[in-house]
Amino acid sequence: MALAACRYGLLLFAIAIVGCAGPAPDTHKEFVNEALSESEIAIVRAVSADIHSIDGARIKHPDSDKYYSEIYLPPGQHEIIIYRKFAVSALLRLKGYMEVLSEPLSVELEAGHIYSLNGDRSTGDPDIWVGLWMEDTATGEVIARSKQPKEL
Numbered sequence: 001m002a003l004a005a006c007r008y009g010l011l012l013f014a015i016a017i018v019g020c021a022g023p024a025p026d027t028h029k030e031f032v033n034e035a036l037s038e039s040e041i042a043i044v045r046a047v048s049a050d051i052h053s054i055d056g057a058r059i060k061h062p063d064s065d066k067y068y069s070e071i072y073l074p075p076g077q078h079e080i081i082i083y084r085k086f087a088v089s090a091l092l093r094l095k096g097y098m099e100v101l102s103e104p105l106s107v108e109l110e111a112g113h114i115y116s117l118n119g120d121r122s123t124g125d126p127d128i129w130v131g132l133w134m135e136d137t138a139t140g141e142v143i144a145r146s147k148q149p150k151e152l
Contacts, residue, residue, distance in 0.1 A: 026066065026069045027069065028068040028071040028072065031071070031072060032073065038112070039111065040111050041072045041073060041111060041112075042109035043072055045115065046067055046069050048118045049117040049119030049132055050067035051071055051080060051081075051082065051083070052102075053080070054073065054078055055078055055079050056079065059071065075111040078106075078107055080104070081101055081103070081105070082102040082149075083101055083102075086130070098152075100149040100150065100151050102146035103149075106144070107134060107144045113137075114137045115134055117132075118131075118134070119131065130149045131145070132146040
């Protein structure tokens with residue numbers, strides 16, 4: 001009986017460890033002082049699109065095929081370019097995907113706010129519509145939207 005209880009306890013412990021040990025967000029913090037709290041910075045999260053560049057600086061992940069999931073920025077005016085890669089039918093694009101960039105989007109970021117980067121496209125249409133935008137996650141307000149994303 002004691003052995004069964006011990007095994008049960010170990011199983012629960014293992015489940016708790018695995019459940020809590022998920023991967024941490026891949027965060028870029030080079031634009032802010034590490035000592036600042038989240039209430040003193042703006043956080044940009046890649047939700048369904050990625051960040052290509054900020055204020056003219058290309059944001060490159062050490063793993064060349066990856067993008068950062070979060071970027072910490074000082075509050076204030078910034079120029080951001082959004083990137084998105086979409087899977088598409090090989091009938092529409094032989095390579096089976098398309099990559100798009102927004103034009104530079106001018107945004108005013110507030111301290112303590114979290115912003116999401118988003119991208120979507122139409123389906124079933126040879127003339128693919130693509131949308132790239134950034135929104136404040138607390139209010140749902142779209143603070144910037146690409147008018148003409150360009151295909152790479």
